Amino acid sequence: MNLHLEHKRALVTGGNSGIGAAIVRALAGAGARVAINYVTHPELAESLAREIGSPGREPLALEADVADADAVAGMFARIDAAWGGIDILVNNAGIDGPRAAGWEADLAAWRKVIDVNLFGAFHCAREALGRMVPQRHGVVLNISSVHERIAWSGYSAYTSSKAAVGMLTRTLAQEAAPHGVRVLAVGPGAIKTPINRAVWDDPAQMADLRQKIPLGRVGEPEEIAQMVTMLVSDVASYVVGCTVLVDGGMTDYPSFAHGG
Ligand code: NAP
Numbered sequence: 001m002n003l004h005l006e007h008k009r010a011l012v013t014g015g016n017s018g019i020g021a022a023i024v025r026a027l028a029g030a031g032a033r034v035a036i037n038y039v040t041h042p043e044l045a046e047s048l049a050r051e052i053g054s055p056g057r058e059p060l061a062l063e064a065d066v067a068d069a070d071a072v073a074g075m076f077a078r079i080d081a082a083w084g085g086i087d088i089l090v091n092n093a094g095i096d097g098p099r100a101a102g103w104e105a106d107l108a109a110w111r112k113v114i115d116v117n118l119f120g121a122f123h124c125a126r127e128a129l130g131r132m133v134p135q136r137h138g139v140v141l142n143i144s145s146v147h148e149r150i151a152w153s154g155y156s157a158y159t160s161s162k163a164a165v166g167m168l169t170r171t172l173a174q175e176a177a178p179h180g181v182r183v184l185a186v187g188p189g190a191i192k193t194p195i196n197r198a199v200w201d202d203p204a205q206m207a208d209l210r211q212k213i214p215l216g217r218v219g220e221p222e223e224i225a226q227m228v229t230m231l232v233s234d235v236a237s238y239v240v241g242c243t244v245l246v247d248g249g250m251t252d253y254p255s256f257a258h259g260g
Pocket residue numbers: 013014015016017018019020037038039040041064065066067092093094095116120143144145146187188189190191192193194195196
């Protein structure tokens with residue numbers, strides 16, 4: 001098995017926090033050169049870059065709002081200038097937005113979730129595929145969610161965006177595969193990161209969450225990062241167009257364990 005990513009040039013969006021930071025560490029650990037995209041907290045991106053950097057494999061810390069197509073184009077131009085191209089894109093940046101029933105949702109906040117999670121992934125995939133298709137190799141991996149499938153009251157923008165990312169993945173995969181480029185996704189379950197701090201800070205909410213997970217625990221960012229590293233490597237050379245769920249069984253209808 002060849003998990004080695006030496007000579008690979010990777011970009012991780014939202015790479016300064018949570019799952020993204022774990023993916024940055026895992027890809028760098030497998031030998032890739034990694035560009036860490038961030039939108040706020042440059043100090044986190046720069047400290048992560050110092051942590052993973054080694055001579056000849058200096059990381060890049062790149063500011064860009066993925067919802068802004070021009071900013072994304074500028075970020076890819078900087079990668080071209082530094083590295084002459086890209087081999088791996090991990091579309092990880094995402095937000096869940098404020099909780100509100102659909103009929104009470106603030107329109108601008110709803111749209112922002114779609115702008116970041118769906119347009120953000122599309123803007124980056126578009127730039128990456130425009131480079132990968134002519135070179136006839138590359139991998140685009142989208143971080144989706146179990147909420148590609150599981151409805152989640154109060155978060156209709158988030159669930160809609162992730163369901164759309166699932167179909168974006170499948171469609172871009174169908175387009176790119178004949179050119180030797182793989183597009184696929186990973187759908188995390190409940191992973192302990194800043195996005196859901198309110199839940200893991202509250203014992204009652206944590207207990208409720210654990211009941212929704214057959215393994216009986218939330219996941220760690222590293223458990224997503226390991227799967228991502230495998231899927232972008234040649235070990236997964238025949239995996240295309242699917243969302244690989246990494247969720248402790250959350251999508252396995254755990255409430256049916258007690259009869260139905
Ligand atoms: P997180 O720690 O809050 O990380 C989200 C990252 O996205 C941050 O680095 C954030 O940057 C970045 N980001 C937000 N808006 C951006 C924008 N407009 N442009 C560029 N970057 C932007 O949360 P996380 O849990 O690691 O989430 C990472 C991904 O996993 C998301 O797509 C999320 O939907 C998905 N996911 C998470 C879970 C979970 O349970 N944690 C489950 C399923 C799916 P700033 O900090 O600078 O804003």
